[in-house]
Amino acid sequence: MRRSGRLVLVLAGVLATLVGTAVPAAAHGADAPAGTDYRTEVTGVFPDLPGVRVRPIEAGARLELTNVGDRDVEVIGYFGEPYLRVGPEGAFENLRSPATYLNRTIAGGALLPPEADPAAAPTWRRIDDSPTVQWHDRRALWREEGPPAQVRAAPDREHRVRDWAVPIRHDDGMGGSEEGEIRGTLDWVPPPDPYPWWVGATLGLLAVGALGLVPAGTRNGARALAGIGGLLALGGLAAGVTIVGREVDAGATGPTGVLVGLLSGQIWALLTGLGALVAGWYAVRRRPGADFVLALAGTCLALFAGIGSATVLTRSIVPSPWPGEVVRAMTVLVLVAGAGAAAAGILRLRAAAALAPSDRPADGPPDDPTPEPDDDATNGSSPGGATAKPDGGGTGRDPGGRPVVRAGG
Numbered sequence: 001m002r003r004s005g006r007l008v009l010v011l012a013g014v015l016a017t018l019v020g021t022a023v024p025a026a027a028h029g030a031d032a033p034a035g036t037d038y039r040t041e042v043t044g045v046f047p048d049l050p051g052v053r054v055r056p057i058e059a060g061a062r063l064e065l066t067n068v069g070d071r072d073v074e075v076i077g078y079f080g081e082p083y084l085r086v087g088p089e090g091a092f093e094n095l096r097s098p099a100t101y102l103n104r105t106i107a108g109g110a111l112l113p114p115e116a117d118p119a120a121a122p123t124w125r126r127i128d129d130s131p132t133v134q135w136h137d138r139r140a141l142w143r144e145e146g147p148p149a150q151v152r153a154a155p156d157r158e159h160r161v162r163d164w165a166v167p168i169r170h171d172d173g174m175g176g177s178e179e180g181e182i183r184g185t186l187d188w189v190p191p192p193d194p195y196p197w198w199v200g201a202t203l204g205l206l207a208v209g210a211l212g213l214v215p216a217g218t219r220n221g222a223r224a225l226a227g228i229g230g231l232l233a234l235g236g237l238a239a240g241v242t243i244v245g246r247e248v249d250a251g252a253t254g255p256t257g258v259l260v261g262l263l264s265g266q267i268w269a270l271l272t273g274l275g276a277l278v279a280g281w282y283a284v285r286r287r288p289g290a291d292f293v294l295a296l297a298g299t300c301l302a303l304f305a306g307i308g309s310a311t312v313l314t315r316s317i318v319p320s321p322w323p324g325e326v327v328r329a330m331t332v333l334v335l336v337a338g339a340g341a342a343a344a345g346i347l348r349l350r351a352a353a354a355l356a357p358s359d360r361p362a363d364g365p366p367d368d369p370t371p372e373p374d375d376d377a378t379n380g381s382s383p384g385g386a387t388a389k390p391d392g393g394g395t396g397r398d399p400g401g402r403p404v405v406r407a408g409g
Helices: 002-026 098-102 149-153 195-213 219-249 254-265 267-284 290-313 324-355
Strands: 038-046 052-057 062-067 073-076 082-087 090-094 124-128 132-135 159-171 177-188 394-397 403-406
Touching: 038 052, 062 073, 062 082, 082 132, 090 132, 124 132, 149 159, 195 219, 195 324, 219 254, 219 267, 219 290, 219 324, 254 267, 267 290, 267 324, 290 324
Parallel strands: none
Antiparallel strands: 038 177, 052 062, 062 132, 073 082, 073 159, 082 090, 090 124, 159 177, 394 403
């Protein structure tokens, strides 16, 4: 059983390595943030265009423009050049626009290829068949290394950092074009105090882990196992709700869009959440090997769905359509359920190993505590040491211990 505990840690380490190498490539926009203290909002499109809707997604890291109207809308790049085109035929990007390459990541530090020339005629490439496009835009973000001056002076207060605008161009219906803008605001929102959340998570996981000290094989031990399993399943459900919310905030619409987003960008968190649900049910049913299943599933849940989302405890703006306090509470539940179940499972495994029979010594079988039967007693000897014979004779021993044969009378 000690080997089972070690196997939990080995498997968790392997999975952590896989996740660490796979997640950055699959994340939305390649670098979707887990949280921020800058709130990006869209106040409107001017002039108002029928069928055109713009909103911030991924906690404000990107803008999303949807145009279901019958006329194309162009987003203008940083040098006044056409950058994106969205309309009935789908979404296109201009390969000549420097913004096409600068906006690949939120940092915007990409090297421009030779073909990036804002003065050249546009070269359009289709990027989506739908009339929706999503992009990073430095005009709607704070890209400096440190916070603005007013934030440094009073970081515990909310501040308007700036009003921003992204120029657009659309058909005017008469063979020409008309200029417009996407307008919005960028505000600093003070981050929450993470101390109460971490204290609650620590006390919770210690309480759950202590259930692993309840002796197994007793009625209370069975109840403790079922309780740990139920909490682990609840943590898996909370993890699922959290990642679904992140997909919705990333622009996914409808069940199909959410499922595609989960499978492409949140696969490991999804698998650990589902695994926790199954492991919790397994423990509630008190199946064989439930201690090992609890330890493994709890470790994975805490690492990949708990610690991986713990940034929300220190950021005011979270990538979710739900309030930040709700997301933080669900994240603490995931941490408590995962780490607590892992600790309880390992403690139960260690207790079972301590109660297991020890290996036999190499020089032979263990001593048998049962006394060997006396030869005389098995032969029907009398209390005095003589064996009764049918003819009245018998055997005995002299004072020196030598056998003596007595004649029957």
